[in-house]
Amino acid sequence: xxxxxxxxxxxxxxxxxxxxxxxxxxxxxxxxxxxxxxxxxxxxxxxxxxxxxxxxxxxxxxxxxxxxxxxxxxxxxxxxxxxxxxxxxxxxxxxxxxxxxxxxxxxxxxxxxxxxxxxxxxxxxxxxxxxxxxxxxxxxxxxxxxxxxxxxxxxxxxxxxxxxxxxxxxxxxxxxxxxxxxxxxxxxxxxxxxxxxxxxxxxxxxxxxxxxxxxxxxxxxxx
Amino acid sequence: xxxxxxxxxxxxxxxxxxxxxxxxxxxxxxxxxxxxxxxxxxxxxxxxxxxxxxxxxxxxxxxxxxxxxxxxxxxxxxxxxxxxxxxxxxxxxxxxxxxxxxxxxxxxxxxxxx
Numbered sequence: 639x640x641x642x643x644x645x646x647x648x649x650x651x652x653x654x655x656x657x658x659x660x661x662x663x664x665x666x667x668x669x670x671x672x673x674x675x676x677x678x679x680x681x682x683x684x685x686x687x688x689x690x691x692x693x694x695x696x697x698x699x700x701x702x703x704x705x706x707x708x709x710x711x712x713x714x715x716x717x718x719x720x721x722x723x724x725x726x727x728x729x730x731x732x733x734x735x736x737x738x739x740x741x742x743x744x745x746x747x748x749x750x751x752x753x754x755x756x757x758x759x760x761x762x763x764x765x766x767x768x769x770x771x772x773x774x775x776x777x778x779x780x781x782x783x784x785x786x787x788x789x790x791x792x793x794x795x796x797x798x799x800x801x802x803x804x805x806x807x808x809x810x811x812x813x814x815x816x817x818x819x820x821x822x823x824x825x826x827x828x829x830x831x832x833x834x835x836x837x838x839x840x841x842x843x844x845x846x847x848x849x850x851x852x853x854x855x856x857x858x859x860x861x
Numbered sequence: 862x863x864x865x866x867x868x869x870x871x872x873x874x875x876x877x878x879x880x881x882x883x884x885x886x887x888x889x890x891x892x893x894x895x896x897x898x899x900x901x902x903x904x905x906x907x908x909x910x911x912x913x914x915x916x917x918x919x920x921x922x923x924x925x926x927x928x929x930x931x932x933x934x935x936x937x938x939x940x941x942x943x944x945x946x947x948x949x950x951x952x953x954x955x956x957x958x959x960x961x962x963x964x965x966x967x968x969x970x971x972x973x974x975x
Contacts, residue, residue: 646874795897824948
């Protein structure tokens, strides 16, 4: 009996990365922009999607994949806006993985422009899993506090844009959007920052324009 | 808490490597864990200890090697290891740095009993 030391160097997320790469290739081939939304529960992911559904109506077609531990509630809210939605219930798992998206993606209509994936509300685990999206948005709402980026750096590091939500509440809260943005930008200097309110409509035009620009870039092959 | 699903992936790797090398047992496993990988080493260790029973790595010793964040700056070409979460270039201050190490979760080396 002998003992042998071997060098393996195999990525634990390799299976997820392969599944994500296949999804990304399929979405790009179909000219669809995949957008993954990350945040704590209650930061306004579903509300933002409802607002975008209203804003894009008649101009761009959307589909939404909802991730939650239990219930169809979010998918029902999206369907009420006339947008096709799929609910993935993870039954306890704290994040979505690419293979879960892979199972749903075949049913997504070919003629859509944007596929939004609303991750399980959690600022920790979803950051580690590529879902094959082209754009990752991290949301941070005013009531959560402006000190969160440094406390949960991976989520901000993995994102393309930071969306500060519930700006209509800023007069009542000690949240400093400048401080939150600076803290996130220290972690990732290339983050685009948006300050929005689904209630007042602040910042929604800018965020919608950013998404449309990314879609056009993808379709012209410059993604 | 996604450490258990990562440990399950690690065991797929261990079983695959053991089969490839015709090994009877895995006796040591080195996991290289990036400090920005989003994984808590203590939780990973607990998950490993729970998961290993009844597997080919039942008696394996787990070693976790933390991998620090290493930045590369595309503007000045500088490379540096960063201890805090201010990921800007230490030489020129650029904010466009790439993280070249410290985000991955990798099975590094393993000891096999053949």
